[in-house]
Amino acid sequence: MIQDLFSPSVQHALDIVGIFVFAISGALLAVRKNFDVFGIVVLAEVTALGGGIFRDVVIGAVPPAAFVDLGYFITPLFAAALVFFLHPEVERTQLAVNVFDAAGLGLFCVTGTTKAYEYGLGLTASAALGLATAVGGGVLRDIIANEVPSLVRWDRDLYAVPAIVGSAMVALCINYDMVNAFTSSLAVVTTFVLRLLALRYHWRAPRAWHRRSTAVEVEEVAS
Amino acid sequence: MIQDLFSPSVQHALDIVGIFVFAISGALLAVRKNFDVFGIVVLAEVTALGGGIFRDVVIGAVPPAAFVDLGYFITPLFAAALVFFLHPEVERTQLAVNVFDAAGLGLFCVTGTTKAYEYGLGLTASAALGLATAVGGGVLRDIIANEVPSLVRWDRDLYAVPAIVGSAMVALCINYDMVNAFTSSLAVVTTFVLRLLALRYHWRAPRAWHRRSTAVEVEEVAS
Amino acid sequence: MIQDLFSPSVQHALDIVGIFVFAISGALLAVRKNFDVFGIVVLAEVTALGGGIFRDVVIGAVPPAAFVDLGYFITPLFAAALVFFLHPEVERTQLAVNVFDAAGLGLFCVTGTTKAYEYGLGLTASAALGLATAVGGGVLRDIIANEVPSLVRWDRDLYAVPAIVGSAMVALCINYDMVNAFTSSLAVVTTFVLRLLALRYHWRAPRAWHRRSTAVEVEEVAS
Known part of the structure; x- marks a missing residue:
């Protein structure tokens, strides 16, 4: 049961914006x-396209959009060139990067969940895959850079919760047949605002109970 | 040529048990x-489902079982919650974890090899993919945790050999048309017992010949 | 539109040679x-087959050739055995390894790009996927070994450029309907020679502009 919840041109535009901001972060x-x-280009491409390629391979939408639509492939090249020539300026705008990345997170949650549902997955699975689409590129980025993924580190501001909320909102809207421009935008904006609040107020997720070894915490903070 | 070597309900029950114990280890x-x-949840999900998702994508069984059957997705959440609230108790039962993990290894070898064959792979390829199913989740777990996978480290007790034996036994049974509850259980139990013996007697695999640099060994032991 | 640009036996022979030399490097x-x-076997298999499995999954050629053709699976085992028993001799021939690896790079660019095009991808996407086929195994190898992939490190001799040139040459030949034994060989040889020149003269790729922090460079060189 493949149905288009969005008009293709809207989905495409949202995707390109999300790809661009994720490529900048990579x-x-x-x-x-x-x-x-080349490392810059590789990390830009992987961060921007990794989540979507994983989603498309999982739902059987092969070849993935990233290898069909030239725009998906070229957008990260522009982002890489921008960072290559202007990176002190781009870095100085870390705030802007965070804002764009938060926007990308919201966009990918919505488009990922929607596309998974269009290919016949259940609601929970669609939300889970939407979440994986949104965070997958960043995890691949960190793995290639040989770092522990930000997603799982306790000393990073909340990233998963906004994405979970966004994906769940989309799944609920699909369930009640309420997917439209307004509800989709609402999901994007909610994810976006939650992520910005997490950054602003340094919201952290708890670690396992009884995790009170001071030595370990000191070591982690120092690293 | 897709045929069911197991009754679906048996395969499903075996899968759920294997998923649970692997999720605990993650x-x-x-x-x-x-x-x-969230790191706990991510690592639980990846460890439990990573091998199976890889297998399903490779044999073209998309969307993978992990995204179709809600139980596959929810089981690791329970495992993560259990570890989150009770981890000192769970860790104290490291023995229990090793026992369950060994059981998971056996179960995944059998179900992985069987499913690969059902989707038309040859016997050797089925055994190889069954092996990849059984060890894949653990490798992904270690990569995300930014560690050298236990699978390839010489200072870890044998993990690959029990899995190779189990997968090969299943492939042989398929070849001689002897797949039934008894032979499958035998393969699971053999893998399980071999792994426990490797843990008990610290069986190690050899490294390359002439690898006699003391400095390197000391460094490795210390790390 | 699936068409055979190569005779199957030629493609197969080229693949086996490429698989063997990549397995040696892993x-x-x-x-x-x-x-x-087992770590030696795992890294040999992953390095040799990783890029091709990724390509086949992306273009929907499942199960991937690596799981259908027994030769693809067994070749890395021979390479692993060779290294296991003879590694000081093999290492002493680092030059030979580099030469073979360069040959593998050229071969995989050509076969990867060609196969992607045969499965209906556009020219740019085919070249990109050919490139990913050629470098993907090496990236996976480095990730499992818990190292920053050589591909993205600034202090390694150029690897991406020869592969980009080779893939682009094949795509151009396809575009002008000029794929034949001669042009394919030319692409392989060009990639091969460029890579050897990069090794011989230590060609490096530039890092981002204004990257002039001495502290960082010293740290990197020391690591």
């Missing part, structure tokens, strides 16, 4: 890790 | 690495 | 990282 990490220009 | 590593609650 | 890294015999 390219910036590559610069910080001292990678060369 | 969640425990997350606690040890000081990840937050 | 097995050697495993020895250097002090992995046990």
Whole structure:
């Protein structure tokens, strides 16, 4: 049962914006890790397209959109070039990067969940795959950069919760047949605002109970 | 040529048990690495479902069972919750974890090899994919935790050999048309017992010949 | 539109040679990282087959050739055995390894790009996927060995550029309907020679502009 919940052009535009902002975050990490220009391009492409390729392979939408639509492939190249030539300026706008990344998170939750549902997955599975789409690129980025993914580190501001809320909102809207421009935008904006609040107020997620070894915490903070 | 070698309900029950014990091992590593609650969930899900998702994508069984059957997705959440609230108790039962993990290894070898064959792979390829199903989740777990996978480290007790034996036994049974409850159980139990013996007697695999640099060994032991 | 640009036997022979030399490079890294015999096999298989499995999953050619053709699976075992028993001799021939690896890079660019096009991808996407086929195994190898992939490190000789040139040459040949034994060989040889020149003259790729922090460079060189 494949149905289009969005008009294709809207989905495409949302995707391109999300790809661009995620590519910026990948390219910036590559610069910080001292990678060369190809490392910057690789990390930009992987961060931007990794989540979507995983989603498309899982739902059987092969070849994935990233290999069909030239725009998906070229957008990260622009982001990489921007970071390559202007990275001190881009880094100085870390706030802007965080804002764009939060927007990307919201966009990918919505488009990922929607596309998974269009390919016949159940509501919970669609939300889970939407979440994986949104966070997957970042996890791949961190793995290639040989770092513990931000997603799972306790000393990073909440990233998963906004994405879970956004994906769940979309799944609920699908369930009650209420997917439209307004509810979709609402899900994007909610994810976006929650992520910004998490950054602003340094919301953290709890670690396992009884995790009170001071030595370990000191070591972690120092690293 | 898709045929059911097991009754679906048996295969399903075996899968759920294997998923649960692998999820426990993932969640425990997350606690040890000081990840937050979402890190625990992510590592539980990845460890439990990673091998199976890889297998299903490779044989073209998309969407993978992990995204179709809600039980596959929810089981790791229970395991993560258990570890989150009770981890000192769970860790104290490291023996129990090792026992369950060994059981999971046996179960996944059998179900992985069987499912691969049902989707038309040859016997050797089925055994190889069954092996990949059984060890894949653990490798992904270690990669996300930014560690060298236990599977390939010489200073860890044998893990690959029991899985290879189990997968090969299943492939042989398929070849001689002898797949039934008894032979399948035998393969699970053989894998299980071999793994426990490897743990009990610290069986190690050899490294490459002439690898006699003391400095390197000391460094490895110390790390 | 699936068409055979190569005769199957030629494509198969080229693949096997490429798989063998990549497997050697994976097995050697495993020895250097002090992995046990299964680690050597795992890294040989992953390095040799990883790029091709990714390509086949992406284009929907499932099960991937690596799980259908027994030769693809067994070749890395021979490479692993060779390294296991003879690794000081093999390492002493680091030059030979680099030469073979360069040949593998050229071969995989050509076969990867060609196969992607045969499965209906556009020219740019085919070249991108050919490139991913050629470098993907090496990236997976480095990730499992818990190292920053050589591909993205600025202090490694150029690897991406020869592969990009080779993939682009094949895509151009396809575009002008000029794929034949001569042009394919030319693409392989060009990639091969460019990579050897990069090794010989230590060609490096630039890092992002204004990346002039001495502290960072010293740290990187020391690591």
